[in-house]
Amino acid sequence: MTIKGQAYIAGIYEHPTRHAPDKSTAQLHAEVAKGAIEDAGLTIDDVDGYFCAGDAPGGAWPMVDYLGFNTKKLRHIDSTETGGCSYIIHIGHAAEAIAAGKCSIALVTLAGKPRTSVMPPRAAGAEVDFETAYGATTHNAYGMCAMRHMHDYGTTSEQLAWIKVAASHHAQYNPHAMLKDVVTVEDVVNSPMISDPLHRMDCCVVTDGGGALIVTTPEIAKSLKKPLVRLIGHGEAMKGPRGGKDLDLTYSAGVWSGPRAFEEAGVRPSDIKYASIYDSFTITVLMQLEDLGFCKKGEGGKFVSDGNLISGVGKLPFNTDGGGLCSNHPVNRGGMTKILEAVRQLRGEAHPKVQVPNCDLALVHGTGGLLGVRHAASTAVLERV
Amino acid sequence: MSEAKTQEKKYPAPQGNPETQAFWDAAKQGKFMIKRCTACGEAHYFPRSICPFCFSDKTVWEESAGEGEIYTFSLMRKSPTGPYAIGYVKLKEGPAVQTNFVDCDLGALKIGQKVKVVFKPTDGAPLPFFTTA
Secondary structure (H helix, E strand, O other): OOOOOOEEEEEEEEOOOOOOOOOOHHHHHHHHHHHHHHHHOOOHHHOOEEEOOOOOOOOHHHHHHHHOOOOOOOOEEEOOOEOEOHHHHHHHHHHHHHHOOOOOEEEEEEEEOOOOOOOOOOOOOOOHHHHHHHOOOHHHHHHHHHHHHHHHHOOOHHHHHHHHHHHHHHHOOOOOOOOOOOOOHHHHHOOOEEEOOEEHHHEOOOEOEEEEEEEEOHHHHHHOOOOOEEEEEEEEEEEOOHHHOOOOOOOOOHHHHHHHHHHHHOOOHHHOOEEEEOOOEHHHHHHHHHHOOOOOOOOHHHHHHHHOOOOOOOOOOEOOOOHHHHHOOEOOOOHHHHHHHHHHHHHOOOOOOOOOOOOOEEEEEEEEEOOOOOEEEEEEEEEEO | OOOOOOOOOOOOOOOOOOOOHHHHHHHHOOOOEEEEEOOOOOEEOOOOOOOOOOOOOOEEEEEOOOEEEEEEEEEEOOOOOOOEEEEEEEEOOOOEEEEEEOOOOHHHOOOOOEEEEEEEOOOOOOEEEEEEO
């Protein structure tokens, strides 16, 4: 049993807002749901599967009621919560459900307002008394990874900066990007140090907003008007200190989720024409490129240098919408927007200045939680038919 | 940032639970405890009743020497309560421990540096931190 080719992404929508003081979080979910459903050429009454994560106010049941699904028809619900990569996990789970006949048109939504509302605290696990007081944040948890990666492999701040530079080259063409200015390596390494060794420009943006997508059967997708994009491989994994044995913060759970997705898809990293890589920080991208096999462990710094991630310039165009580093990281969760830009690339709907020619095979990879503490990872391989 | 020093911060009191109460009781005596599995021989942290490596329930408390070296760290400079350094210490007994480095020059921390445990008071049991040895 495989999900290869059994599910298509038939509708996508990214909210244009990056600052939404005049909207509610539930409203943003509704607006992105409406956008994705209309992009597919469907109606809310057609939807029989719903996927959401921790950003959905109150979880799945208030959202199902609020959005107004046809509850006689809605027959598959999944609220798997793995932080920012939840939505990449969701498309895999949606494909499983579709392959098993449990639903035929699944909606996935993400939305929220970290800039203009109070974010609910992260739920505590068994580690609470042994970690909370030490103040792990995204910045210092990823800083710890970068510090050790530099120690073990000689990675430099200048190499990390190339990742931001590449994202900024793409963001200049995205009218909705929060940061549209092209930056240089010098700009990045001279920006204020936030949590060593990460500078302000090593960090992603904080944005209000959201996105949504529709996953459906091959038959329904072919009956709609959009270019055909299907899921051909998927993997998910988790990693944490696990009792503190052999702690190694220089690799992520992508070392497990990646090969699972590539094996199912029957492709190799060198086959990938475009990659959406989770970019909460520059170090996130560098480690994941290594973990996914785009280069050897420890050689990420060399791989990203000299514009190798810039579309039209380098070997592996990445995050051509400007990514989380420059465009959008809604609700501090970058997984949804990673899928959306990969689908745009496969449809040929990316901005002409960054569109990859003949883009028929794309990878989406994301992380959720804290890379330096405990996290999830998910990898998806998408193909244009 | 070499002038960055630890500010006296108020730390949250551990809530404790039946599985970990012995850790906090020992902390009140200035002892830093880890758990060791007598089935597979591995030590772990934070403490669990079931070994996270072999899933045996034959785990016992053991006092750690409280000594180790810095595996990694990051100095958070943008914090309303002042700069602080989070990191992991690899204990002599093996397990890695998440902590803050305190009572030392935070601007001079280095991977591989020798450190030792020090307890800081809370409104409940004291919390373990590490400082340069």
